[in-house]
Amino acid sequence: MAWMEKSKVDKAASVGNYLGLYLGQGQGVRLGESTVVSCHAHGRMPEKRVKGQIKIFTNRDAGKCFLDFVDEGQVVHIDVFHRPGEIEPIELAKAIFWALNQYFIVKDPQLQYAEDERFKITADYATRIFVTTGMGKGTVYNLMQEKVEAFGQTDEGYDHVHILAQLQKEEYYLVYVIAEVVEEFILNNELKLARVRNITHGNQKMEEESYAGYMRLPWKKLKGQNARQLPDKENVNQLIIKLAEKFGGVEEIEEFMENYSTNILKRKGIEQQKKKWGDIENDLEQLEELGILRDTMFGKVLTKQGQALKDFVLTNKCELETEIRRNIRKMPSGGKGRYKKLGKSESKMSSVELTNRNRTINNPDKNWSGNLAVPETIIQAKKNSFLRGDDHLVIKKDDLHYYDKKTYVPVDICFLIDASGSMAGDKRQAACFLAEHLLLSGKEKVAVVMFQERTSQVVVPFTRKQSVLKKGLATINPAGLTPLASGIMTAVDLIKNTRVKNPLLVLITDGLPNTPLWTMDAKADALEAASKIPEANISFICIGIEAYRQYLEKVAEKANGVLYVVDDLNKDNLINIVRTEKKQLQNARQ
């Protein structure tokens, strides 16, 4: 027995060392014959028809994609593969817990007598180990208390036990302990261990959204004579929402569909479309699968159903636009965004005070300068007089009621959008979506300045009108160079010359400046321009990508602002950042 235990400690230590080496290099390994360990997401490779192989997606960090971690490399991903079957997560969690607990005794016999201490150590690990089986999921800690989260459609686990453990490098030896007990548990459940033949490393092609698979459009004849009419309105609406997310709005959807009309003169080439909307191949494929488009000698054209969809869009424009706006207003789901914040925002904000006639305040403790609420005051006085037993109405200081005040910190936002060539497509769309989202979900004005080639211009002056915003955004056609200095100056001038409240300048860029304004040095000019931002009392944030972090940090510093580094300039990231920043500004007043 002692010998077995000794061997287990040795094995675990050796595994810990190897994992430290390989995981540190961004590699994954097969542990034993059924378990794959890495810091990334795993998947199988049906496309190659090589069975029993697991691919380690080196571009998808496990902590980030499963647990919404911001930093990479925090989480070890352990998959133990088995023949499909039911694994009870609560029992499994208990097994893991006791295996760890037991192991600590073996490793450090002192702990045998310090039961509380040992239990505390194990419980701490239990909160950092997350288990999913085909029957449910949760941290070991929660599962021990029978708190099971339901197994969702998108979860992994029906043919493997999926474990995420937040471990430091020095703790990697525990991976062995965990894998060993999970295997034992599987075997005790009369299930067999699957053999992972091979592992490979590579990128996961980001699964483009595929919606054709689950949508049903009404214009297709349903199979089966008795098929009940489905509430197809929802399907059509959802399809339009999808297309609007991609193309921008009802008008753009019409414009897009025009390219597939039978009237060849109205059609624009795919390259031209891509410039505006980014990669559209996925959508074309989806629409084809849905029976909206079909291939002909003259390229893709709308089918009869496609025509019906187009007509539907025309007759229901108003309702669809409402639905689209509703979708734009929505807060992005999926928890925290994937970004890093560098620097600290400190701004003095001024607030607007409004009288709230819905609410009155009695006997305020501070000096009160608000409006006296006469009816409430008299009623209060009458009541108190009565309760005191006065024989006539007496109004005392305690009876005074005032109307409540609401304070509100408006933040008018100017977007400074990089419209150089590299921003074409999805990044442009995301920036435009962000501007619309802020206009529709807030009460403040929004403006847009873009910079490209050699100059910059105001495409949307400060406005509250969605139509004005949309019209301006439609003129953004990314191309050419990155004249950041010019962009900053145009934005600063616009803000100075407009009556705005607590202005916030949001710079969105995926590159570095390469067109100077005053000197021969584009970067130095942009820094010089950035220094004008705090002089004009403008708050500033920059949203950029990791590769240019060093320089952008300097820009943010000069501007007395904050830099956000994102892994991707997608709309969820952008919205999360700007909303968070806006909220912080609003709370920072005084």
Place this chain on the structure above:
Amino acid sequence: MLPFYVLERYEGNEALFNLVLMSIVSTYAGEPLHVHAEGLRGTGKTTIMRSARGILPPIERIKGCIYNCDPYDPHCPQHRYLSQEEIEAIGTEMIPMPFLEISHSAKVGTVAGSIDLARLTDPNHPEAHMLPGLIPQAHRGILFIDEINRLADTSPEITDILLDVMGNKPGHLQIEEAGLPAVEIIVNVSVWAASNPDEDPGPLEEIRRQLSDRFDMVCYMGRPHSVDILSNMLAENSHQKKTRLYKQRKVVQVDESKNEAYRQQIVRWAEQYDKTELPDFLRNFIARLYIKHNLESIRAIEAMQQGAVLRSLIKNRDKVQIGDVTETIPLVLKHRVDGDTLVRIINDLDTRGSKEGILSFKNRKDKKKEEEEPEYFQHDARSLKDLSRGELINTEKNLTPTDY
């Protein structure tokens, strides 16, 4: 205002007519059903809801009780401890089912309750007494809130009260007034709300998610597209028609007999409601739906059950059918899940035939998985315990045969 039965029905507003009837039946039977109509201007959502006032059946209460005490189940501070004899001595009266409206500029006192001014200022017997507000006065009836999104935006205090009132069935209400003891009371009201999600301050779910979730069903109104319907609507609303009717004076009678027919029908449905159970297979179906799609809100599936039964009643069927459930799904879920999830759920139902028939979820994907999975791996792996130290760690390199 046009009476309920005259209002034009078309595809985009039919659901609301049904919901209004369902909610009245349910309220009459003692179980609130909270309904929210969302739509653009001109979809007639408030018109339909307000005109339903005309078809509300009468309820019986303890004579003069402002809290609408049910003589057989008194709940107000004044009557709850009385014996049946004492109540009989006071007597009972029939009143129309209450229909009260909260405006978006209402104050907490008006909504919940405040000191009774009339009694306080009574020259002969002044008394400090609580006057119940609109919510307790709407007990056993309907509380209507137009522009609920604005109310939620401007008055978080009233929103909190509504959350309590709608949180359970029946709901709770605490009436407070400085200097007087607080009154805790149960209220059984169905909240009906209307809003335009496209106008300031935007859709309710973005302003106060919890309040939006409290609504059992949400109806998204569409505008009429047919020329016939539009011209009928114009004719009904024309000045000439109104004047003509006014001169004829006959209209009131016609009106009342039709409204009366509705009232009687509602009472019959409500009696039926007490007896109608959701069949086990449908209950089971709803439960599976909840689990399969990982729905978060228990409230949602409770509303699905309640809605399905009520729908079968107003369609005059003696049994609840699968269609009653599936038609209810979008109304119950659209404000609770995102569009993609909703479409997946709707399309996931494989129902054949309109009668309760074969009922299953589509399992295409899973079947495909099952077919290909067993052979993806060979299940002959050795366990870690049986391996030597040197066999534990394998990299891509040493697993890949070099001659491959």
